[in-house]
Amino acid sequence: MPPGAPSGAAPAVQVRDLHVRFGEVEAVSGVDLSAEAGRATALLGRNGAGKSTTMKVLAGVVPPTAGAVTVAGHDAATESLAVKRAVGYCPDVGGLVPRATPWEHLQLSARLRRLDDWEARGRDLLERFELGDVAHRVVGGFSHGMSRRLSVVLAALHEPAVLLLDEPFDGVDPLGVDATLEIVADARARGACVLLSTHLRDLALEACSTAIVLRGGNRVAAMAAADLTGEAYRALLD
Ligand SMILES: Nc1ncnc2c1ncn2[C@@H]1O[C@H](COP(=O)(O)OP(=O)(O)OP(=O)(O)O)[C@@H](O)[C@H]1O
Numbered sequence: 423m424p425p426g427a428p429s430g431a432a433p434a435v436q437v438r439d440l441h442v443r444f445g446e447v448e449a450v451s452g453v454d455l456s457a458e459a460g461r462a463t464a465l466l467g468r469n470g471a472g473k474s475t476t477m478k479v480l481a482g483v484v485p486p487t488a489g490a491v492t493v494a495g496h497d498a499a500t501e502s503l504a505v506k507r508a509v510g511y512c513p514d515v516g517g518l519v520p521r522a523t524p525w526e527h528l529q530l531s532a533r534l535r536r537l538d539d540w541e542a543r544g545r546d547l548l549e550r551f552e553l554g555d556v557a558h559r560v561v562g563g564f565s566h567g568m569s570r571r572l573s574v575v576l577a578a579l580h581e582p583a584v585l586l587l588d589e590p591f592d593g594v595d596p597l598g599v600d601a602t603l604e605i606v607a608d609a610r611a612r613g614a615c616v617l618l619s620t621h622l623r624d625l626a627l628e629a630c631s632t633a634i635v636l637r638g639g640n641r642v643a644a645m646a647a648a649d650l651t652g653e654a655y656r657a658l659l660d
Pocket residue numbers: 444447448449450467468469470471472473474475476514
């Protein structure tokens with residue numbers, strides 16, 4: 423079982439009536455969702471639907487304004503540190519230090535998480551994402567796609583119980599997409615729960631067995647990914 427994995431059959435991620443307010447803006451207004459260990463769940467919806475905000479709450483980065491959120495058995499409102507330890511989080515933007523190299527990012531992440539014997543896995547992940555040759559180059563000069571790849575590597579390094587990938591395919595070339603799909607498959611196979619937000623319905627269906635659609639801060643559908651046809655998706659977005 424992955425470190426920090428919940429015991430028993432409770433969903434790895436459980437969200438009940440989540441509200442998140444930023445000043446006057448209600449970014450999330452009453453989302454319910456649950457996601458199981460060993461499965462990947464896609465979070466879809468138009469720009470501003472509340473996907474990234476929901477992901478940030480699940481990552482322990484933004485506190486819920488109201489509602490009940492449990493991640494790997496930890497309450498996101500009161501145990502954000504335990505939540506941060508249990509998850510691997512690829513944020514939609516940012517999170518990288520421009521003057522540090524990929525290898526230094528891995529070293530820092532390993533130190534913060536007190537990982538032993540992480541170097542071989544770190545090297546392997548960089549190779550899989552074709553970042554081996556630039557492992558010692560500062561990331562300030564990286565393209566958008568290279569930065570996205572490194573963010574996925576950092577999220578996956580410690581084999582988290584809950585893997586949160588926010589727009590991992592954004593600007594990433596087909597080989598990077600394949601490497602990300604492999605990471606998702608590996609995580610599912612070792613019993614982790616994966617949540618993946620994307621605008622790309624085809625890739626969501628390829629990576630995930632369940633799809634959740636948000637609109638205007640609300641959940642408007644939760645279904646088997648295979649049932650989310652292009653027509654069904656467009657109807658949910660309108
Ligand atoms: N820090 C913030 N301060 C104020 N408003 C915010 C903040 N973060 C998000 N919002 C607002 O909350 C709403 C939901 O934003 P969010 O980023 O969660 O959407 P999203 O579904 O991830 O969109 P996208 O597909 O464009 O990334 C939007 O109206 C956005 O402007």
